[in-house]
Amino acid sequence: MHEDLAHIKRIRDGDIEAFEVIVDKYRNKLFSFLVKMTCSRQDSEEILQEVFIRAFNNINKYDDRWSFSTWIYRIAVNTYKSHMKKTRRHKTVPIDEIAADKGMAVGENPEKVFERNERHREIVSLINSLKDKQRIPLILKYVKGFSYQEISEILGISEEAAKMRVLRAKKNICEKYIEKHGGDIR
Amino acid sequence: MRFHLSVEDLDSFSEGNVTNREKERIKLHLRECEECREKYSLLHDLEKYLQEEYSTDTAFTKRVVDSLGKKKYAKKRTGYIRKKRSILKPVFSGVLICAFVGASFYFGSKFDLLKINSLKGPDGPEVTQASQPTAKPTAADSRADEAVKTADSARRVTLYFPNPSAECVVPEHREVVVKPDEKIEEVIFRELQEGPGGNAEGSVIPEGTKLLSVEVKDGICYLNLSTEFVDNNPGGTAYETVLINSIVNSLTELPHIQKVQFLVEGEKRAVYTHLVFDEPFERNESFIRTPENTPEAVEERIRELGEKVLAAFKDKDMQTLSRYVHPEKGVRFSPYTYVEVDKDIVITSEEIKTLPDNGKVYAWGYYDGIGDPIELTFEEYLAEFIYDYDFLNADEVIYDRQYDRGNTINNVFEVYEGSHILEYYYKGTPEYDGMDWRSIKLVFEEKDGTWYLVGVVHDQWTI
Numbered sequence: 001m002h003e004d005l006a007h008i009k010r011i012r013d014g015d016i017e018a019f020e021v022i023v024d025k026y027r028n029k030l031f032s033f034l035v036k037m038t039c040s041r042q043d044s045e046e047i048l049q050e051v052f053i054r055a056f057n058n059i060n061k062y063d064d065r066w067s068f069s070t071w072i073y074r075i076a077v078n079t080y081k082s083h084m085k086k087t088r089r090h091k092t093v094p095i096d097e098i099a100a101d102k103g104m105a106v107g108e109n110p111e112k113v114f115e116r117n118e119r120h121r122e123i124v125s126l127i128n129s130l131k132d133k134q135r136i137p138l139i140l141k142y143v144k145g146f147s148y149q150e151i152s153e154i155l156g157i158s159e160e161a162a163k164m165r166v167l168r169a170k171k172n173i174c175e176k177y178i179e180k181h182g183g184d185i186r
Numbered sequence: 187m188r189f190h191l192s193v194e195d196l197d198s199f200s201e202g203n204v205t206n207r208e209k210e211r212i213k214l215h216l217r218e219c220e221e222c223r224e225k226y227s228l229l230h231d232l233e234k235y236l237q238e239e240y241s242t243d244t245a246f247t248k249r250v251v252d253s254l255g256k257k258k259y260a261k262k263r264t265g266y267i268r269k270k271r272s273i274l275k276p277v278f279s280g281v282l283i284c285a286f287v288g289a290s291f292y293f294g295s296k297f298d299l300l301k302i303n304s305l306k307g308p309d310g311p312e313v314t315q316a317s318q319p320t321a322k323p324t325a326a327d328s329r330a331d332e333a334v335k336t337a338d339s340a341r342r343v344t345l346y347f348p349n350p351s352a353e354c355v356v357p358e359h360r361e362v363v364v365k366p367d368e369k370i371e372e373v374i375f376r377e378l379q380e381g382p383g384g385n386a387e388g389s390v391i392p393e394g395t396k397l398l399s400v401e402v403k404d405g406i407c408y409l410n411l412s413t414e415f416v417d418n419n420p421g422g423t424a425y426e427t428v429l430i431n432s433i434v435n436s437l438t439e440l441p442h443i444q445k446v447q448f449l450v451e452g453e454k455r456a457v458y459t460h461l462v463f464d465e466p467f468e469r470n471e472s473f474i475r476t477p478e479n480t481p482e483a484v485e486e487r488i489r490e491l492g493e494k495v496l497a498a499f500k501d502k503d504m505q506t507l508s509r510y511v512h513p514e515k516g517v518r519f520s521p522y523t524y525v526e527v528d529k530d531i532v533i534t535s536e537e538i539k540t541l542p543d544n545g546k547v548y549a550w551g552y553y554d555g556i557g558d559p560i561e562l563t564f565e566e567y568l569a570e571f572i573y574d575y576d577f578l579n580a581d582e583v584i585y586d587r588q589y590d591r592g593n594t595i596n597n598v599f600e601v602y603e604g605s606h607i608l609e610y611y612y613k614g615t616p617e618y619d620g621m622d623w624r625s626i627k628l629v630f631e632e633k634d635g636t637w638y639l640v641g642v643v644h645d646q647w648t649i
Binding site for chain 1: 193194197221224225228229231232233235236237238239240241242246247249250251253254352387388390420421422425
């Protein structure tokens with residue numbers, strides 16, 4: 001974090017290279033988060049580009065008392081929301097794109113790959129069935145191991161609420177899963 | 187199962203935020219409740235998915251920087267180096283990308299081979315080296331104790347790989363070379379990773395799993411595996427069962443290993459993703475399929491046995507019969523469909539030799555309808571409740587299928603779970619509307635690879 005601040009100071013002084021360092025540091029983490037949010041690499045990349053541009057253009061507004069990481073995730077969540085509002089593609093995302101990401105390795109048993117992809121697909125669709133109110137905290141919780149306090153900072157809610165929403169998200173996922181597979185489980 | 191674990195319970199459990207007592211309670215519950223096991227594994231897979239990392243391409247940063255609002259904050263620093271870099275960078279990254287993409291096309295398919303080879307260690311022996319004369323212990327001088335200790339030794343091992351439909355494991359014998367600094371368990375694990383017939387596609391061990399250490403103590407083999415063993419598990423109870431059986435059965439082929447305890451990064455895990463995992467696994471013979479125990483071969487064997495047993499009953503050849511009777515459990519005689527485990531007479535393989543000459547009267551149960559006790563000598567019982575029809579020429583010989591013919595509960599498949607049951611059925615005559623049908627069921631159970639007679643269940647029309 002201290003390191004981030006030093007870079008930010010340099011960015012404010014007009015040092016593009018310092019900004020490159022920040023982009024390099026956060027791009028894959030934010031990208032992983034956005035892929036889970038959008039289920040699309042292309043959308044994620046578009047959003048991510050915008051996130052960094054917004055961050056760069058607003059770097060003077062960044063309050064040093066916050067951690068830079070929660071600040072940039074907050075931008076990411078907001079950019080994601082406005083992007084989705086614009087494109088309205090949220091509910092019709094092709095999840096196969098992500099499931100297919102994990103392709104078949106050479107020498108891998110196709111049955112295993114099939115089984116794994118099925119599971120993958122099911123989990124993705126369970127997550128997508130949640131409302132953003134629960135979905136975003138859940139993804140934030142695991143995507144980078146954020147604490148509830150950090151999640152509360154990113155989303156502007158209380159720590160308690162963050163905790164509650166993650167828990168409800170998991171409960172909903174379990175319920176939907178059991179509902180669907182109830183017949184197979186004794 | 188009326189109560190289920192809550193998501194909170196499962197969360198605290200997987201994070202280790204529970205008291206020892208709670209932990210035990212949860213483990214016990216997980217062992218018994220499939221629904222909670224499913225939930226636990228779902229939450230595990232969910233977290234795993236959410237933690238998966240995705241990467242942008244390497245040119246991303248450049249694209250972002252290029253698209254910045256024409257360097258809002260940029261000033262003064264337009265020196266020679268920066269200018270030069272701005273030209274060089276795209277060129278460099280272009281070259282790099284081409285090189286990378288090209289390389290992955292050319293070497294992609296070889297990458298896995300490299301990985302497999304690297305698992306063997308820098309100088310890991312190829313299987314084919316086993317045939318080299320230097321590796322043969324027969325060539326070694328028996329006096330040269332020192333040499334024996336430092337030389338590679340060849341060993342014959344039995345590995346178990348899943349069959350194509352992954353319902354069971356099949357043995358494969360292999361000659362392997364054990365280096366002096368290697369443990370035989372390590373060699374077996376490596377061979378398992380190489381797959382059946384050296385075809386890695388058939389290996390079930392999750393990709394990238396490394397054997398961190400292995401130790402045998404009190405007959406238990408502690409197999410310490412890397413986290414890929416869990417992370418790259420494609421999931422599914424059937425998959426896990428076949429995987430565990432493959433490893434455990436292969437290792438327990440070694441005389442000094444009775445059980446296998448799995449450790450992941452040195453720690454016991456409560457649950458693999460479905461199976462309870464913090465206790466050692468024993469060998470599971472019933473999961474092994476050899477040419478002798480394919481379902482077809484077993485059926486053939488049981489049908490042969492059935493005929494021999496029936497013939498022995500018909501001829502009252504008790505000496506022969508005693509050879510087919512289970513040496514420990516004996517054989518239980520049930521006069522009607524319903525098997526009364528505690529009440530029906532059980533005769534040992536020794537005692538049966540003394541029949542029918544001993545003249546002893548046994549209480550075999552009670553007559554249907556009248557309710558009188560069936561007090562008969564063996565010879566009488568045989569004529570009335572075993573070979574009361576020429577079953578060797580039965581209308582049907584039915585293998586392992588349950589028919590409810592009368593109004594008596596047919597519990598034979600419950601009582602003799604895991605056995606094979608052969609039924610000889612006589613349809614009866616039109617004269618009696620077929621109500622004079624009869625059947626005799628012979629129940630066979632396996633012990634050490636041999637099938638023995640454990641039950642003789644008579645059946646006929648009852649009131």
